[in-house]
Structure formats: structure tokens, C-alpha cells
Amino acid sequence: MSAKPSDDPPAKVRVQADPFDAGAEAHALAAGRCDIGAVVTFTGLCRDEGGRLEALELEHYPGMAEEEIGRVADQARQRWPLLGLTIIHRYGLIRPGESIVLVVAASSHRRAAFEAAEFLMDYLKTRAPFWKKEHLKERGAGGWVAATVADDTAAERW
Template identity: 55%
Template sequence: MQVRVQEEPFDMGGELAGFAHGRRDAGAVVTFSGLVRDDTGDLSHLEIEHYPGMTTTAIEGIASEAIRRWSLSDALVIHRYGRLAPGAPIMMVATAAPHRADAFAAAEFLMDYLKSRAPFWKKEVTSAGEAWVEAKAEDEDALDRW
């Protein structure tokens, strides 16, 4: 298992290739990559803040839970912080499991957790000013299935 919380960009293809390379313990690898979305067309950038030790520990805990619950062979979680432009990669989840159903379920579980519970604070900066991103009900509701 690898969890990285980092400011610098990452190469989604390179990360996937490294995660899957030489793997003989899994029949399925599932990945998801999130990008900074500009819903209004006026987003200058997104600023993401976190507490380094707390954030990494929290994500490691949930990744360990996913590995146990779905008998994963491995998991990778990358999440960025700092100033991110629209369209920039913000996060990536990869799961490896003997069978695809477990790899998909675990990836969705991790994504739902990252979206609603991981200790990150996001601020949108537009030409109109700055605003903290509030939790969305649908993100909270997605956790109910787990």
C-alpha cells in the first residue's frame, strides 16, 4: 500500500504502469483519477490545505480498511494539495485484487472517503473572490452504502 499527499504534479499513466508492473497477485487493476473541475467557467484556481501528519495517517487508515474488506493485493492513493489550476490532476486511486468486483468496490469506497471525509480544505478562487468549498449532500449520501 502506498499513500502520497504531495504538492507536485504526478503522471497518471506512469503511476498506473508502476502500480501494475510485474503484478502476478491480481487479475484486476482499477484506477480513478480526479481533475480540478471548473463548474462556472470562472475558476482561476483551487487552493487545497491540509495538516500533513493527520491527512496521511487518516488516508492510510482508510486504505488499510479497504485492503482488509476487499482482500486487495495492493492499493495506491495520491492526493495533491496547494494551488491547482482547472483541469489539473488532483487525486488518483488504484486498487489491485484477484477479481474485478473487489477492485471496483474498493476503488469506489476510497474515492467516496476522499471526497467527503479526508481532512482537506478546498478554496475556490474566481474573479469574484474566494470561497471555501462546502460539503455536498450527495457526497455524504454516497458513504451510506459502505
């Protein structure tokens, strides 16, 4: 599915330490819009990795991360007929069960919203300029987390 560049406002991209409210973000994107027929949200949460993870620490370069995410958001807006797009990625120390990332994609029809959200999550999971370090319950600091082969394979289809 391809789309012309949208006349709608550009994607909202935020990189922040504070938690976000996924429902409020989805509502803000679609409020008062009768042209939107589908809003797809994806919230990524920190797992406890079988009880061994105390926290996940995410680092980024301020400015660079927002710019790069915005560039990929623009690609999604050119590829699918989106009527709105919000991307929020957290940084700092994030505990299991807490939210890490949110993608909210709005379109006239569900397929475009689903595909755009999936495209963006595959990008954020594998290529966004964030570095993740595990803090383990038993041994303190763990290693840096890399994208998995499954994540890379998922991203290659786009």
C-alpha cells in the same frame, strides 16, 4: 465482500504538491505481478465550474492527512482482497484541468478493485482532512468548499 488483512505491502499513500502520472503509478503497482487480474484507477480533476473558477486551493495538516488516509486504506484492504493500493492527493493551488487525486486499486478480480476504489473516493471526497478554497476569476477568493449532500449520501452506503 470481505477479505482477510493482506500480506502484501501496505497501501502507498502520498500527499504532495506536484502533479502525478496516473499511468506510471498504475504500471508501478502491477509490474511483474501475475496474480493481479484487475487494476482500477480513478483520477479526480479540478473543474472550471462553468468557467468561473481560476483555481482551487487545497490545504491539509502534513502527517495527519497521510495517517488518516492510510487508516482508511487499511480498512479497504481488510474489506476487499486487494493486492495493491496507491492513493495520491495533491495540495496547493490547482488549476482547472489539473489532477487532484488518484486511487489505484489492484485485485485478482475486477469487482473488488472497483468497489475498493469507489469506497476510497467516497471517503476522500467527504471525510479526508483537506480544506478546499475556490479562487474565482471575477471576484478573487471565493468561499471554502463543503461536501455536498450527494457526496454524503454516496459515502453513507459503506
